[in-house]
Amino acid sequence: MPQIFPVEADDFDCLYEIERQAHLVPWSLATLKNNQGERYLNLKLLDAGRIVGFAVCQTVLDEATLFNLAVEPASQGKGFGKILLNKLMEELRKKGIQTLWLEVRESNSIARRLYEKQGFNEVDIRKNYYPKPNGGRENAVVMACYL
Structure with a gap:
C-alpha cells in the first residue's frame, strides 16, 4: 500500500x-x-518504503498550481499518479483552495x-511553451479543476 x-x-x-x-526535459x-x-x-509517494513519485504545488490565496508531478518509469502504470493527485487535491481542499491549475505537454x-478523469478541464493552449529534447518547442495545455 503506497x-x-x-x-x-x-x-x-x-x-x-x-x-x-x-520527464523529457527535466528540471x-x-x-x-x-x-x-x-x-x-509538496508531497512524496512511497511504495515499500521507497520514494517512487512526487508532486510540487504552489498555493496563492484560494488557488494552487501543480508545477510538477512525476512517477519513476518503473512504477508507472500502477495508479500511483492518480493516488498522489487525489491526495494533493484532498489536502488543497482542506486548506480552502478552490481551483487547481496545471500545464501539461500537448503530446502527453x-x-x-489522468487529469481529465480527475475533473480537470482544458482552459487554454500556451503555444511553444515546453522545450523539446532535440530543439524546438511544444504547446502546453492549460487545465483547471474546481475543488
Whole structure:
C-alpha cells in the first residue's frame, strides 16, 4: 500500500533522480529545491518504503498550481499518479483552495487522460511553451479543476 508524506529536505537527491527519469526535459536540482517553502504543498509517494513519485504545488490565496508531478518509469502504470493527485487535491481542499491549475505537454496523452478523469478541464493552449529534447518547442495545455 503506497504512503504519502510531505517532501523533506533530505529527499531531493531521490526526487531529482525521479525527475530525470520521468520527464523529457527535466528540471535541474536547483529548480526542484527552489520550489519549496511555506506557499508550497509538496508531497512524496512511497511504495515499500521507497520514494517512487512526487508532486510540487504552489498555493496563492484560494488557488494552487501543480508545477510538477512525476512517477519513476518503473512504477508507472500502477495508479500511483492518480493516488498522489487525489491526495494533493484532498489536502488543497482542506486548506480552502478552490481551483487547481496545471500545464501539461500537448503530446502527453497519458497525463492528460489522468487529469481529465480527475475533473480537470482544458482552459487554454500556451503555444511553444515546453522545450523539446532535440530543439524546438511544444504547446502546453492549460487545465483547471474546481475543488
